Amino acid sequence: MTVHAMTAKDVTKKVINKESLFILDVRNEADFKDWKIEGENFDYLNIPYFDLLDGVEEILDRIPTDKEVLVVCAKEGSSIMIADMLSEVGRTVSYLEGGMKTWSEYLEPIKVGELTGGGELYQFVRIGKGCLSYMVVSEGEAAIIDSTRMTDVYLNFAKEIGAKITHVFDTHLHADHISGGRKIAEATGAAYWLPPKDAEEVTFEYSALEDGNEVKIGHTTINIHALYSPGHTIGSTSFIVDEKFLLSGDILFIDSIGRPDLAGKAEDWVGDLRESLYKRYKELSNDLMVLPAHFMIIDELNEDGSVAKKLGTLFAENHGLNIEDEDEFRKLVTENLPPQPNAYQEIRETNMGKITPDDDKQREMEIGPNRCAVR
Template sequence: MAVKAMKASEVARRVVEKKDLFILDVRNEDAYADWKIESDSFQYMNVPYFELLDGVEEIMEDIPKDKELLVVCAKEGSSQMVAEMLADEGMEVSYLEGGMKTWSEHLEPVKVGDLPNGELYQFVRLGKGCLSYMAVSNGEAAIIDATRMTDVFINFAKAKGVEIKHVFDTHLHADHISGGREIAEKTGAVYWLPPKDAEEVVFEYAPLTDGEQVRIGDTAIDINALYSPGHTIGSTSFVIDNRFLLSGDILFIDSIGRPDLAGKADDWVGDLRETLYSRYRELSENLIVLPAHFMIMEEVNDDGSVQEKLGTLFDKNHGLNIEDENKFRALVTENLPPQPNSHQEIRQTNMGKITPDIDKKQEMEIGPNRCAVKA
């Protein structure tokens, strides 16, 4: 049987469409336990590659014959070799092209709404839980919270025939490397960053302050900056076209943002509560919340998007319904998951203080999203 290479985009479609897939993950047990391809419709088996060096005969009975089979490893080589062993045993099998490093980098664009003479797109990074956005109108575009895979955004804008005019980061990211500044440099766009998060950056930027309005195209698309500290001291939300709330890492669909990635959880927990329980309560409950991350696959809708009405989150999101302030403080400071891999190095990179090469950037970002408080 011939072995096939399956692209990350093909796996992503199976995730979104909830199709069956059996994954044999041949990474070490600790790597698999920390982070894997997530889908409620997939089945999994983890057998480290070194246990299969003498052959795959012992696992053949545990692999279903009626499901599509994909072998996964970190970089590709090990999974390809195991896939070839399985093919020699008569199995129809694929391996993940580029391994988990490629899965971590794949972006799936999804249209989330119409704008006056334009559209709003969400770029879903399924392997990392990151969400980026592009607002398009009358030949112009703005990008919010871009990842380091800058060509995806630039090529998407070219395909749409629009010019990237503005690039924003809602805050100084600590879990992934921002591509915002690089996109601005490549396209001549203005790069915006909240000044309270930019005290240590070593590059020029446009200060994003509360009440800032940036016009995209000739239509009335205003991107209104809403100061919303808590995840970081400078965290800023956006209300686009009075319909969409881009909440950054302050509010997610099933959880709320963690305030500790700069080492100041006790200092910022009050800001986080003020944003969620006061500032956001003053907004229309009909706003569609579009966060910068998702934590679990249950937050991904059937169309592949991550979005929900603010009013629904006020009802269902546990982090928005803790009346006792002391209990809220305990939740936010005592119930935190492990910090993101290399988060200090990622912050230094996003400040412009260090410039790691591509291999180092991939290594720094490996692992799951960990921006949320565990509710």
């Protein structure tokens, strides 16, 4: 029997469509517990591949015959070997092409809205890492917000839709993933915008992103309005796009709120976080569609795979927006924090331009789930 490769795009479609899939993950137990492919109707078996070197017969009764089976490992090689062994004993299985390395880097573009005068807003869902980035398009011009280091995806997408990238923004200095902002700006001649309060240590030129900045895209009325909203970082800045969408960066998520400690400043910044969420955001229209820079759990995906909800709905349903007692809020934000992201200090230094790791090192720095939210 031939063993087939399943691509990250194929698996992403199964996640979005809530299809069933049985995953045999042959990485070691610690890696599997830390981070795995998540799907609402996925089942899992984790057996390290070195436990299967003598054969797969002992696990056959644990692998269903009535479901699609996908073998997963870190980089692909081990999963091909185990998939071949299962195929030799008569099982139909696939392996994940490129392994978890590729899963971490895959971006699915999804159109999330129409803009005034015929523009569009696209969300790029990094399904394996929980990162969300955006492209605002109007009259042949495009702006990119919170891009990942997989810059070719944005460049190729813009080319496909016939748009020239003229502006690139980061809502803040990221600590959980490497930004592709500077690289895209260099490749396209676009302006690269960064909040100056997050950029005190950067080693490169940038356009200062400050409260009240208005950036127009195309010759239409599309505008990107910057709203200073510190708390996750001291420079964190949100965007209101076309008076319809609120790009909240890492301040507000669908199911949680941002953590203020990735620069070791949890106690210092918790007051800023509360003010941004409970005062600045309270003054905005409840009809704004919130588009965050991350999602935490697969349940936050809408039916089309996008991550978005109205601000009014979040004020009603998101626990982090409904803590009246300031001490209780402080406690939640400073004491209920998940572990720091993998290599977060090195990621910050890369995003400042202080270090320039090679591609393999960058990939290694980013491996694992995102951890930008309060639990």
